[in-house]
Amino acid sequence: xxxxxxxxxxxxxxxxxxxxxxxxxxxxxxxxxxxxxxxxxxxxxxxxxxxxxxxxxxxxxxxxxxxxxxxxxxxxxxxxxxxxxxxxxxxxxxxxxxxxxxxxxxxxxxxxxxxxxxxxxxxxxxxxxxxxxxxxxxxxxxxxxxxxxxxxxxxxxxxxxxxxxxxxxxxxxxxxxxxxxxxxxxxxxxxxxxxxxxxxxxxxxxxxxxxxxxxxxxxxxxxxxxxxxxxxxxxxxxxxxxxxxxxxxxxxxxxxxxxxxxxxxxxxxxxxxxxxxxxxxxxxxxxxxxxxxxxxxxxxxxxxxxxxxxxxxxxxxxxxxxxxxxxxxxxxxxxxxxxxxxxxxxxxxx
Numbered sequence: 490x491x492x493x494x495x496x497x498x499x500x501x502x503x504x505x506x507x508x509x510x511x512x513x514x515x516x517x518x519x520x521x522x523x524x525x526x527x528x529x530x531x532x533x534x535x536x537x538x539x540x541x542x543x544x545x546x547x548x549x550x551x552x553x554x555x556x557x558x559x560x561x562x563x564x565x566x567x568x569x570x571x572x573x574x575x576x577x578x579x580x581x582x583x584x585x586x587x588x589x590x591x592x593x594x595x596x597x598x599x600x601x602x603x604x605x606x607x608x609x610x611x612x613x614x615x616x617x618x619x620x621x622x623x624x625x626x627x628x629x630x631x632x633x634x635x636x637x638x639x640x641x642x643x644x645x646x647x648x649x650x651x652x653x654x655x656x657x658x659x660x661x662x663x664x665x666x667x668x669x670x671x672x673x674x675x676x677x678x679x680x681x682x683x684x685x686x687x688x689x690x691x692x693x694x695x696x697x698x699x700x701x702x703x704x705x706x707x708x709x710x711x712x713x714x715x716x717x718x719x720x721x722x723x724x725x726x727x728x729x730x731x732x733x734x735x736x737x738x739x740x741x742x743x744x745x746x747x748x749x750x751x752x753x754x755x756x757x758x759x760x761x762x763x764x765x766x767x768x769x770x771x772x773x774x775x776x777x778x779x780x781x782x783x784x785x786x787x788x789x790x791x792x793x794x795x796x797x798x799x800x801x802x803x804x805x806x807x808x809x810x811x812x813x814x815x816x817x818x819x820x821x822x823x824x825x826x827x828x829x830x831x832x833x834x835x836x837x838x839x
Contacts, residue, residue: 552801558794565788577795587796589771590779591803593680597755597775598748600684605744606737608688609695614725616696617703627700630693641686642757649673649682658682673759679773686754691747695740702736703729738815745811749804752777776800 518526559577562570581587616627633641649672650656659669672678706729714724730737755773756765766782767774774782776796784793 555794555797558790559798561791563789563791563794565784565790573791577791578799581792581795581799586771586774586779587776587799590767590774590776593676593755593767593771593773594749594751594775594777596677596680597684597687597751597773598745600681601687601751602741602744602748604684605688605692605695606741608692609699609740610730610737612692612696613699613703614729616700627697630696632693633690634694636690638686638690638753639757641690642754645682645686645689646673646758649678649685673768674770674772676772679758679768683751683754683758683773686758687748687751691744695744698740699733699736702733706732734815738812741811741815742808745808746804749807750777750800751775752781756781776803 558569560572560574562573562577564570612630616623616630620626648657650659651671651673652659652669656672658672662669670678672682710728710732711724714728719727752775755767755775755778758773759765759768766786767778777800780793780796780800783789783796
């Protein structure tokens, strides 16, 4: 009996220790708590899901399906025939007409993009000044963008005609003592004419984008530069351009994407010759125009899909090159500015 009394406190202690070592159970969440957790953790994904669902439907799925079509011999009317793997890609890469369209596309892209970006920067800088009726001027530069590409092509195709036809461009050249130009028969003049359509339509649009970025630049920076003795041109290159660099990169990338997939302008520029496939000698046939010819004239959807994928790779490659070059130039300018500041500080201390 006494032994049992002696052991009972020890046993009680053991029992209490065992109770302390038992894992504590979390209370079950209520419906309101689950709703609060869902609103905090999961609802943001639902808010952005419409964009990704729409992108998957109209962007990702057509891209993947185009690759599937490119792997088959696929007629426009009869449909899918047999699996050919990368044969359509190999045939396209060995086609001289494809490379001719690539050269034409890059040439028109160069004549369209470089003057367009420069003109948009200058136009945005002018609109950023204290002008009278500034709203009217800003709306006016957007009017060319509102005009449809069909109307633009018809207007410019009448401005740029061949030497034997009466046209505004050749009349101006004759007035200054120059010979008329075959704007539709020769390769380089036709590229300049088509690029002028793109520049006329998109320069004002890009200028407004750059203008919105310029207006966000703090005016204190301009005042400080003016106190240091910088003129308007120096302030433009030393203050404005570095401050709007991300917007400039955005405009360059978007202009690259559009400039490499132009279709309406070369299609309608000389539609009377060779069915609108880019001139009688394909002197201004772009890659998208060649894709359209392959799909709807030759009815070879397999080859057309391969051309679409090669064009996609070309656009991504040139877009990445433009992006990294812009970033490299930006970082180089930043390094030069920092070095100049260090030199000034060192000179002040000495």
